[in-house]
Amino acid sequence: MNSLLFLKGLLIGISMAAPIGPISVLCIRRSLTRGHHAGIATALGVALADGFYAMIAAFGLTAISSFLIHNKLYLDLFGGVILIALGIKAYNASPITLAQPIRSSGFFSTLIQTTLLTLANPMTIITFVAAFAAVGFQGKHDFHDALLICLGVFCGSGLWFIALSSIVSHFRHKVTPAILTFINKLSGFFLIVFGAYFLFDALQLGFRYFFRHS
Numbered sequence: 187m188n189s190l191l192f193l194k195g196l197l198i199g200i201s202m203a204a205p206i207g208p209i210s211v212l213c214i215r216r217s218l219t220r221g222h223h224a225g226i227a228t229a230l231g232v233a234l235a236d237g238f239y240a241m242i243a244a245f246g247l248t249a250i251s252s253f254l255i256h257n258k259l260y261l262d263l264f265g266g267v268i269l270i271a272l273g274i275k276a277y278n279a280s281p282i283t284l285a286q287p288i289r290s291s292g293f294f295s296t297l298i299q300t301t302l303l304t305l306a307n308p309m310t311i312i313t314f315v316a317a318f319a320a321v322g323f324q325g326k327h328d329f330h331d332a333l334l335i336c337l338g339v340f341c342g343s344g345l346w347f348i349a350l351s352s353i354v355s356h357f358r359h360k361v362t363p364a365i366l367t368f369i370n371k372l373s374g375f376f377l378i379v380f381g382a383y384f385l386f387d388a389l390q391l392g393f394r395y396f397f398r399h400s
Contacts, residue, residue: 195338225351231300
């Protein structure tokens with residue numbers, strides 16, 4: 187087993203997850219309002235999506251990547267609408283001081299929702315291709331090598347968001363209703379902005395497609 191490949195994948199997964207984006211905002215808010223289990227569900231959802239896109243990049247599944255990139259317009263629309271809906275819900279949410287326990291059905295629905303939302307950005311495939319090339323993983327590799335680096339990506343992405351959720355959950359009991367109200371509105375605002383960006387990107391793609399075929 188090439189442990190170095192796993193370590194490279196782990197570092198790529200962490201570096202892909204670290205920048206603050208819509209999923210980070212969701213993870214923080216869910217950990218505060220719904221507890222650590224909701225944060226873990228979010229973390230696993232991101233890790234599954236990142237692992238899936240890493241596999242497409244590592245195994246060179248051009249048919250799938252081409253299909254996803256060519257349908258980016260619809261994925262942007264989906265991601266934008268969902269993010270704006272979540273942002274409005276967060277902005278108008280009533281503050282609570284203690285997280286409500288999340289049921290098993292809620293755990294899986296949160297996981298699936300996060301996975302689909304993360305998959306709404308197929309350009310991640312290109313980022314993984316560039317990241318793999320940067321660490322020397324390019325050209326022909328056998329199945330086990332590709333699987334190992336993808337497993338590293340999955341673990342790195344998941345560990346980052348689990349750590350983020352754990353830190354936020356640790357301080358949850360010290361958050362006052364006033365602070366939580368502010369967090370709700372701030373996170374809601376950023377989710378709406380991210381969603382609007384997705385929709386704007388979809389609008390640009392739609393105009394390009396229209397003028398190209400008109």
